[in-house]
Amino acid sequence: LGSDAEAAIRLQQRGQAAIASGLPSACFDRGDRLIPWVPSAATSSYTLINRASRRRWCGIGRLLSGFPGLVTTAAEPGDIGDRFTRLVLPEVDVLLRVAHTIVGRPADAEDLVQDTLLRAYRSIETFDGAHPRAWLLTIMRNAHVNQHRRRRPVLLRERDLTIERSAPPADDVVERVLHEHIEEALRELSPRHRRVVDLVDIGGLSYAEAALALDVPVGTIMSRLHRARRQLRRHLRNDPRATAAGTSR
Amino acid sequence: MKRFRDRRASDQLSCREVGKVLQAYLDSALDDLSARRISAHLEGCRRCGLDFEAFTQIKAALERRAERTPEDPGVRRLRAFVESLVSGTADGL
Numbered sequence: 001l002g003s004d005a006e007a008a009i010r011l012q013q014r015g016q017a018a019i020a021s022g023l024p025s026a027c028f029d030r031g032d033r034l035i036p037w038v039p040s041a042a043t044s045s046y047t048l049i050n051r052a053s054r055r056r057w058c059g060i061g062r063l064l065s066g067f068p069g070l071v072t073t074a075a076e077p078g079d080i081g082d083r084f085t086r087l088v089l090p091e092v093d094v095l096l097r098v099a100h101t102i103v104g105r106p107a108d109a110e111d112l113v114q115d116t117l118l119r120a121y122r123s124i125e126t127f128d129g130a131h132p133r134a135w136l137l138t139i140m141r142n143a144h145v146n147q148h149r150r151r152r153p154v155l156l157r158e159r160d161l162t163i164e165r166s167a168p169p170a171d172d173v174v175e176r177v178l179h180e181h182i183e184e185a186l187r188e189l190s191p192r193h194r195r196v197v198d199l200v201d202i203g204g205l206s207y208a209e210a211a212l213a214l215d216v217p218v219g220t221i222m223s224r225l226h227r228a229r230r231q232l233r234r235h236l237r238n239d240p241r242a243t244a245a246g247t248s249r
Numbered sequence: 250m251k252r253f254r255d256r257r258a259s260d261q262l263s264c265r266e267v268g269k270v271l272q273a274y275l276d277s278a279l280d281d282l283s284a285r286r287i288s289a290h291l292e293g294c295r296r297c298g299l300d301f302e303a304f305t306q307i308k309a310a311l312e313r314r315a316e317r318t319p320e321d322p323g324v325r326r327l328r329a330f331v332e333s334l335v336s337g338t339a340d341g342l
Contacts, residue, residue, distance in 0.1 A: 084335060096323050117334065118334065179310070183314075201315075232307055
């Protein structure tokens with residue numbers, strides 16, 4: 001027998017032993033460890049997720065006791081809305097910023113985020129709750145690919161297409177000069193370099209999150225960021241007003 | 250990056266090596282040991298120290314730019330959309 005088949009038999013024997021010992025149900029993590037799990041008549045349904053192996057089991061019941069690395073996610077209908085709001089609402093502004101870097105028009109960016117939110121809501125029950133931003137960025141990337149294939153109807157009815165951006169307050173001269181020249185320097189960047197700066201420096205995303213958003217390797221994010229920042233610096237160094245503001249040396 | 254990480258802690262880093270990971274150091278994306286070694290190099294190397302200072306200022310200026318940008322009105326609409334999803338009144342459900 002192959003090692004997989006032997007392992008399966010061993011697991012089955014252990015499962016039967018667990019049931020014989022009074023445990024109505026049991027499941028195993030990748031480390032071949034028994035996780036006792038008792039189905040109950042309660043209405044709660046649970047998804048058990050092993051964070052390390054990413055394996056999951058769904059069913060009705062309750063976990064006997066806590067296990068490190070294993071989380072339970074309640075999936076009662078009443079909880080879904082609360083859970084979705086708690087996980088997703090704080091990420092809406094980041095999602096919109098990312099969408100602006102992926103698609104050109106503001107209205108398209110908003111549509112993309114709305115599509116993302118709808119897809120996320122439909123799959124919230126299978127989400128383990130870890131790294132909601134990465135989860136949402138993955139959904140957004142897929143939604144964007146699908147939108148390219150097939151244009152969706154406009155979902156928002158009352159859309160204000162103009163995004164008002166007021167001028168920054170000129171609280172001091174150095175700040176204002178720096179701000180103006182950063183704007184100029186940003187305009188000089190190529191779209192692909194600008195996108196990475198928008199996501200990481202302005203949007204506050206990690207390298208991994210930016211890689212998810214743009215569907216490129218982390219190394220590509222790092223090299224583009226490196227090049228973009230050097231170009232920003234070169235632009236500012238060549239500008240005597242920016243030099244006076246203290247940004248370039 | 251791997252080669253960089255695997256070097257002995259006592260090895261001196263060259264400016265070229267530091268330059269390759271300086272942006273990751275700036276973004277706190279390096280492991281602790283690598284970050285300590287970069288930090289030690291920056292303490293003693295004026296050129297790399299000035300480089301780091303310049304990039305720090307650029308990053309800070311970009312972050313301030315983000316803080317100064319008023320919230321996109323689309324965020325408010327999308328938050329309302331989240332509420333409508335949860336309450337079951339959204340289109341497309």
